Amino acid sequence: GAVVSQHPSRVICKSGTSVKIECRSLDFQATTMFWYRQFPKKSLMLMATSNEGSKATYEQGVEKDKFLINHASLTLSTLTVTSAHPEDSSFYICSARDQGLSSGGANVLTFGAGSRLTVL
Amino acid sequence: RKEVEQDPGPFNVPEGATVAFNCTYSNSASQSFFWYRQDCRKEPKLLMSVYSSGNEDGRFTAQLNRASQYISLLIRDSKLSDSATYLCVVNFSNYGQNFVFGPGTRLSVLP
Numbered sequence: 001g002a003v004v005s006q007h008p009s010r011v012i013c014k015s016g017t018s019v020k021i022e023c024r025s026l027d028f029q030a031t032t033m034f035w036y037r038q039f040p041k042k043s044l045m046l047m048a049t050s051n052e053g054s055k056a057t058y059e060q061g062v063e064k065d066k067f068l069i070n071h072a073s074l075t076l077s078t079l080t081v082t083s084a085h086p087e088d089s090s091f092y093i094c095s096a097r098d099q100g101l102s103s104g105g106a107n108v109l110t111f112g113a114g115s116r117l118t119v120l
Numbered sequence: 121r122k123e124v125e126q127d128p129g130p131f132n133v134p135e136g137a138t139v140a141f142n143c144t145y146s147n148s149a150s151q152s153f154f155w156y157r158q159d160c161r162k163e164p165k166l167l168m169s170v171y172s173s174g175n176e177d178g179r180f181t182a183q184l185n186r187a188s189q190y191i192s193l194l195i196r197d198s199k200l201s202d203s204a205t206y207l208c209v210v211n212f213s214n215y216g217q218n219f220v221f222g223p224g225t226r227l228s229v230l231p
Contacts, residue, residue, distance in 0.1 A: 111165070
């Protein structure tokens with residue numbers, strides 16, 4: 001089946017620094033990827049839709065200058081948390097939609113394993 | 121009204137019990153429906169897609185009622201390993217990217 005790799009799985013950084021998280025589709029091409037944020041015991045919150053070769057689409061209330069998204073190829077999207085603040089500490093998860101053979105064309109979302117960010 | 125709503129839970133059931141979760145969605149143009157399972161501090165994983173005719177996968181049965189705009193998940197003979205949060209996911213368009221997640225229902229299967 002489709003596999004999405006997300007890296008790093010854990011990162012600890014100091015306030016004011018920037019952190020980059022990578023999301024790769026390993027066996028399929030993804031023109032669109034999604035970035036979510038999840039707080040403890042809460043559901044996923046869609047932050048933005050990453051579009052290959054064009055600007056990301058951000059959800060209401062998500063600062064695009066704070067959360068930079070780049071989707072430079074059909075298999076890689078990156079999320080950079082800039083000037084990190086302790087409030088940015090969270091679980092960030094990416095996903096990609098696989099419409100190919102591995103999903104039987106079923107329009108299924110596959111998730112990366114998530115990145116746990118802790119800002120000190 | 122939220123786009124996708126689920127039973128709030130948590131559901132605490134003994135091993136071997138049968139448990140059912142419901143999910144309602146607000147957009148009648150919704151095209152695709154899924155149940156995902158999320159373990160604590162892990163990413164969601166696809167449990168099953170939900171088809172109009174209903175579908176079954178072992179102990180899990182999913183049903184879709186388009187007229188009433190709800191989907192359900194039935195788990196029979198619950199196992200301890202079924203303990204997780206179950207997320208209802210609705211895609212409002214087969215050609216768009218509008219996957220909407222429900223808030224999730226937490227299940228704890230007790231020995």
